[in-house]
Amino acid sequence: xxxxxxGMGQLGGLLKQVQEMTxxxxxxxxxxxxxxxxxxxxxxxxxxxVTGKGLIESVKIKPxxxxxxxxETLEDLIVSAIRAAAEKADEERTRRVQEVSGGMxxxxxxGLGDLMGG
Numbered sequence: 034x035x036x037x038x039x040g041m042g043q044l045g046g047l048l049k050q051v052q053e054m055t056x057x058x059x060x061x062x063x064x065x066x067x068x069x070x071x072x073x074x075x076x077x078x079x080x081x082x083v084t085g086k087g088l089i090e091s092v093k094i095k096p097x098x099x100x101x102x103x104x105e106t107l108e109d110l111i112v113s114a115i116r117a118a119a120e121k122a123d124e125e126r127t128r129r130v131q132e133v134s135g136g137m138x139x140x141x142x143x144g145l146g147d148l149m150g151g
Contacts, residue, residue: 072117080116
């Protein structure tokens, strides 16, 4: 008679790994929320800080960036700085999630989809 519990030890080990990964993802989510990424444009005329989740935290504009006759340039500088800061946050988030997940694509585990922007 075959042992119906054969292989259960492997399943238990897999479940333990999933639980550990879930806990690591929860911790990573906290760390990302606390992380800050800064980027500037126009040689530092506009500086933006975003959280590790890509939310804009602050925008600083130097007075010399303000030219009432050329608002479009200032708008472009703001958008550029936001994009650069968000890209830094996204790259860091992707790198950290891959570290925690071992490169596995498991979108349902521990909010992985949320962390990856999904």
